[in-house]
Structure formats: structure tokens, C-alpha cells
Amino acid sequence: MTERFVVVPASYVFLLRDGVTGPEVLLQYRQNTGYMDNHWAAAAAGHVERGETAYDAARREALEELGVTDLDLHLEFSMQRTAHADPIDERIDFFFTARSWVGAPRIVEPDKCAELRWCALSALPSTVVPHERHALASLGTHEKYLTFGF
Secondary structure: OOOOOEEEEEEEEEEEEEEOOEEEEEEEEEOOOOOOOOOEEEOEEEEOOOOOOHHHHHHHHHHHHHOOEOOOEEEEEEEEEOOOOOOOEEEEEEEEEEOOOEOOOOOOOOOOEEEEEEEEOOOOOOOEOHHHHHHHHHOOOOOOEEEEOO
16 A cells, blocks of 8 residues: 655745836745745745635735735645655645735744845846745746646
8 A cells, every 4th residue: 555645735925016127026035944044935935724725824924924914816826846756745835926915014023034125036036945936937927737846
């Protein structure tokens, strides 16, 4: 009998705005999290909790990490990913964008986030979390299902 693996769901929120040189995304610089510290990542992201939809998780994470509410969320795509040649667990990530929200994004968890920065999609920092860089490169395409790490 084949051992079943675990699928771990997470929601990501890319806040977008129009910049001088084109679209910009708000990124956070991770610290003290134990995962991809010292890398740039979605300004808000986290696991979907039991009994919670991916949309609800995205809204909760945006409030918990950025202090913003009433996001106009758009599901861009999902991504199935793994970091193992023989998957022990796999991830299913739901990537949302929002171009409007209530409140000014701010660092709510300073122990986990060293900085927030608006970055041009055409000139991202070199240290963006790899699967998130793949997701950012896929924004604006017709892809609705992405894979990473297989």
C-alpha cells in the first residue's frame, strides 16, 4: 500500500499598484521565520486553517500582516509545488492579487518582517522566494495552474 502524502494549503496576497515604470508589487523582507529568511516575499501569506477558505485566509493574513481590510481579491492561479524528489508533502498555493483595499499597508509583525517595499514587477530584487518569483512572472498570463519543484 502506498503511503499517502499531506497537501498543505496556503494563500498569498500580492498588493499591486501602478508605478512610474509599470506595475508594482508590495513585498516583505522576511526575518526570524525559519523559512526563507532574508528573502523578499508576498507582503501577506500564510496557511489556510481548518474550516477556512483560501479567500478567508488571504483576508486574514492581509489584516494580520499588513493591517489592511476590504481587499478586492482576484484569484490569479493555484500552484502545486514540492521541494522533494520523492514528495513527502506537497503544497497547494492560492495566489491572489488586490488593487484596492482599506488602510495603509504597514508592518504589523516586526519580529517576522524587516521591511516592506514597493517593487517594479519588471525589476524584482534578486532574493525573491523562488516559487513566488515564478508566480510573479506568471501574473497577467492565462495560466490558472502552475507547478514548481517537480
